[in-house]
Amino acid sequence: MAISENAAPRRLALVTGASAGIGESFATLLAERGFDLCLVARRLDRLEALASRLAEQHGVEAFAVPADLGDPQAPEAVVKAIAARRRDVDVLVNNAGYGLHQRFATAPWAVQSEFLEVMVRAPMHFARLVLPGMLERRWGRIVNVASLAAFAAEPPGSTYTASKLFLLSASRALWLAHRGSGVHITASCPGFTYTEFHDVLGVREAMGSMPRCMWQSSRAVVEESWRAVERDKPVVVTGLVNKVIATAMHFLPFSCATLLTPRSLRDREKLSTR
Numbered sequence: 001m002a003i004s005e006n007a008a009p010r011r012l013a014l015v016t017g018a019s020a021g022i023g024e025s026f027a028t029l030l031a032e033r034g035f036d037l038c039l040v041a042r043r044l045d046r047l048e049a050l051a052s053r054l055a056e057q058h059g060v061e062a063f064a065v066p067a068d069l070g071d072p073q074a075p076e077a078v079v080k081a082i083a084a085r086r087r088d089v090d091v092l093v094n095n096a097g098y099g100l101h102q103r104f105a106t107a108p109w110a111v112q113s114e115f116l117e118v119m120v121r122a123p124m125h126f127a128r129l130v131l132p133g134m135l136e137r138r139w140g141r142i143v144n145v146a147s148l149a150a151f152a153a154e155p156p157g158s159t160y161t162a163s164k165l166f167l168l169s170a171s172r173a174l175w176l177a178h179r180g181s182g183v184h185i186t187a188s189c190p191g192f193t194y195t196e197f198h199d200v201l202g203v204r205e206a207m208g209s210m211p212r213c214m215w216q217s218s219r220a221v222v223e224e225s226w227r228a229v230e231r232d233k234p235v236v237v238t239g240l241v242n243k244v245i246a247t248a249m250h251f252l253p254f255s256c257a258t259l260l261t262p263r264s265l266r267d268r269e270k271l272s273t274r
């Protein structure tokens with residue numbers, strides 16, 4: 001822990017995917033709450049700008065570690081870079097992620113394998129690297145950013161939903177394993193959130209048909225997620241509308257649930273030309 005000027009120890013939060021959207025909002029909220037920050041993503045310019053802004057505004061230490069989490073070596077390299085600064089990770093926000101807009105049967109395996117690396121293996125690798133220290137210090141927070149998609153029917157040919165279901169299930173299992181240890185583990189399940197996600201996926205226009213009541217700001221998602229991990233809840237579905245959808249999906253048979261998948265997502269395989 002770093003010692004601040006008034007001698008209060010400051011904890012360090014590692015946020016992946018901090019260069020945009022939900023990750024950027026998480027970094028901002030954690031800086032407001034007095035956490036030092038290690039910001040991870042590929043776009044170093046954005047991370048450095050955010051780190052300087054948060055350090056200046058909130059008097060915390062914030063630094064960027066650029067990493068492509070599609071590289072299996074990346075989580076270990078990031079944690080080593082933090083250890084080189086003689087810091088421990090007290091909060092881990094596994095947030096980096098994207099959607100894959102390619103047909104499963106034809107997209108190169110390298111593309112799909114990299115996707116699963118970012119979405120599944122990297123979050124688990126980070127958790128494995130930082131959990132022992134958290135348990136030893138008897139304090140830690142891990143937020144795995146999953147998705148409402150984990151409760152929904154699978155859009156045709158997509159492994160996105162499967163990756164989020166994995167994160168949800170792994171979070172629950174880790175929560176069970178470490179209850180009472182001082183380490184809280186929560187899967188956050190946002191629905192449609194205003195970020196760059198749908199621009200990266202190339203479906204921004206199609207998303208225009210989704211009713212506004214189904215959308216949340218990244219700030220709202222992050223505030224509710226942080227409240228949930230502080231209260232040691234294993235899972236949080238953010239927003240009232242999303243809670244209703246998640247509950248309804250729980251009771252619907254697969255054949256009906258697929259009909260409720262938004263057309264824009266159902267038709268993704270058809271939309272895809274790659």
Ligand SMILES: NC(=O)c1ccc[n+]([C@@H]2O[C@H](COP(=O)([O-])OP(=O)(O)OC[C@H]3O[C@@H](n4cnc5c(N)ncnc54)[C@H](OP(=O)(O)O)[C@@H]3O)[C@@H](O)[C@H]2O)c1
Pocket residue numbers: 016017018019020021022023040041042043044067068069070095096097098099118145146147148189190191192193194195196197198200
């Ligand atoms: N937006 C939604 O509607 C929504 C809903 C439910 C769940 N989610 C989940 O929320 C998380 C954050 O997404 P977002 O909505 O905030 O999207 P976003 O605005 O596109 O941000 C995605 C972040 O992930 C990082 N990232 C992507 N690929 C990476 C890689 N290979 N290595 C390192 N970092 C990588 C990006 O940074 P660089 O490009 O700089 O690397 C960026 O910081 C994702 O896990 C997403 O699945 C989003």
